[in-house]
Amino acid sequence: MAVKVLIPPPLRPHAGGRAAAEFAAKNVEEALGQLTSEFAGLKRHLFTEEGRLRSFVNVYVNGEDIRYLAQEKTPTKDGDTINIIPSIAGGAAPENGAPLRSG
Amino acid sequence: MATKVQTPAGTKATEGLTNEEILRYSRHLIMPEVGMEGQLKLKNAKVLLIGTGGLGAPLGLYLAAAGVGKLGLVDFDVVDFTNLQRQVTFGSSDVGKPKSEAARARLSNLNPDIQVQAFETKLTSENALELFKDFDIIVDGTDNFPTRYLVNDACVLLGKPNVYGSIFRFEGQVTIFGMPGGPCYRCLYPEPPPPGLVPSCAEGGVLGVLPGIVGSIQAMETIKLILGSGRNLTGRLLLFDALEMGFREFKLRKNPKCPMCGEHRTIDKLIDYYEFCGVRGEEASAPDLKVPEMTPRELKTRLDRGEDLFILDVREPHEYQICNLRGHLIPLGELPRRVHELDSSREIVAHCRSGKRSAEAVDFLRKAGFRKIVNLKGGILAWSDEVDASVPKY
Numbered sequence: 001m002a003v004k005v006l007i008p009p010p011l012r013p014h015a016g017g018r019a020a021a022e023f024a025a026k027n028v029e030e031a032l033g034q035l036t037s038e039f040a041g042l043k044r045h046l047f048t049e050e051g052r053l054r055s056f057v058n059v060y061v062n063g064e065d066i067r068y069l070a071q072e073k074t075p076t077k078d079g080d081t082i083n084i085i086p087s088i089a090g091g092a093a094p095e096n097g098a099p100l101r102s103g
Numbered sequence: 104m105a106t107k108v109q110t111p112a113g114t115k116a117t118e119g120l121t122n123e124e125i126l127r128y129s130r131h132l133i134m135p136e137v138g139m140e141g142q143l144k145l146k147n148a149k150v151l152l153i154g155t156g157g158l159g160a161p162l163g164l165y166l167a168a169a170g171v172g173k174l175g176l177v178d179f180d181v182v183d184f185t186n187l188q189r190q191v192t193f194g195s196s197d198v199g200k201p202k203s204e205a206a207r208a209r210l211s212n213l214n215p216d217i218q219v220q221a222f223e224t225k226l227t228s229e230n231a232l233e234l235f236k237d238f239d240i241i242v243d244g245t246d247n248f249p250t251r252y253l254v255n256d257a258c259v260l261l262g263k264p265n266v267y268g269s270i271f272r273f274e275g276q277v278t279i280f281g282m283p284g285g286p287c288y289r290c291l292y293p294e295p296p297p298p299g300l301v302p303s304c305a306e307g308g309v310l311g312v313l314p315g316i317v318g319s320i321q322a323m324e325t326i327k328l329i330l331g332s333g334r335n336l337t338g339r340l341l342l343f344d345a346l347e348m349g350f351r352e353f354k355l356r357k358n359p360k361c362p363m364c365g366e367h368r369t370i371d372k373l374i375d376y377y378e379f380c381g382v383r384g385e386e387a388s389a390p391d392l393k394v395p396e397m398t399p400r401e402l403k404t405r406l407d408r409g410e411d412l413f414i415l416d417v418r419e420p421h422e423y424q425i426c427n428l429r430g431h432l433i434p435l436g437e438l439p440r441r442v443h444e445l446d447s448s449r450e451i452v453a454h455c456r457s458g459k460r461s462a463e464a465v466d467f468l469r470k471a472g473f474r475k476i477v478n479l480k481g482g483i484l485a486w487s488d489e490v491d492a493s494v495p496k497y
Contacts, residue, residue, distance in 0.1 A: 008274065009271055009272050009273060009274050010271050010272075013436055054296070055292070055293050055294040056292050056294055056295060056296045058291065058292070058353075060353050060354075063351075063352065063353055063354060064354060065353070065354060065355075065356060067358075068356055083351070083353065085276075085340070085342070085353065086296070087248070087291070087292040087295070087296065088269050088270065088271040088274070088276065
């Protein structure tokens, strides 16, 4: 049993459509590192060019925000679940480029 | 329990309920958790809905049905035919009408005893504080980042709860921001994503019932706030996964260093949210790419002349099934690894639905060295408008 990383719908197209992936990882940094190694397209959505986690992406370990734990060094063990929650704005599905409208 | 002031049937009273109201809300009144006291709280409540679309539809309907005494509806848009797939306040006869007004008419018909006010206006930094001040609770049913930050900041500045809901494809998020001691939107997301980085909804679409469910949860939370009952979603992010049909919860904490609601506030007025979100002008998506273009009429003329043009379709397979120009299909996301399927010595016309994705494709291919490539201006939608009306629009 490894650490399960759940991939949110907006990022699944960059992970080959996968909703989850499992890795052996001692902390969040390792888990996400392996995730972006396997799915290179995810890297720029999760990390800045300097390698920091983007601030519109929230990462939870077993339901707790890592910002209030040990950030990327938050330890993980077998059976833990990492959730990635990016901010979404949709109240509807606006056309790409259409004027801002209601949801 | 003796009822309070009973006024003659049909007249309005804020201290009591008319006989008509007692009958209308009887299913509330027979619940000890609501009762006359709860119904009066609903009657005296004032709720402002930002957005009357996919989320706003169930919100407006259920809050009106529940007897919220004053509802404000903010929306500057008009009802579009494609809205009817999910914005269930509207009917076919409303297409073309201002949404706020069409929603106002529908909700007033559902419940003539409440006050419904339509604000056919865009919410801006100039009008938000003024609009919000007469209401107790603000409900965010919008669809773009600048407005979400605007709603959040205005609510924090005025000390009003912000019942937040958002959706993407099959997932929804609901929580309540702005409660005393609770987090605000900036605690969760201090910065918006740069435009173009969060996948756009253009290829996404949405099942109409998803905002129906998420908006209904927002309505439920709003009613609970008014009644003061149950445990509301302050400090909890509810994530709804429609495909798995499951809910997950995540703890939301107030960020002590939050520039808006933290211990040392650094933002004390509304800002330019478009600038904050890196967006210029009206567009929420990445700025228009400047690539060489061809109009549908031009394409038709040249094809009729027998010219050897290669049509590249960068849409998704399910879109190809709806309608196509018999182009070679390479979905945009697959283009980098399938570029070898293209012959750079041929003249290529790239198209998608509206011209945006294909512009990205042309930009990518030009940077990869393709010289004879143009974008079909306006996409297959424009082809339908200008060349062949039998091609369905979607």
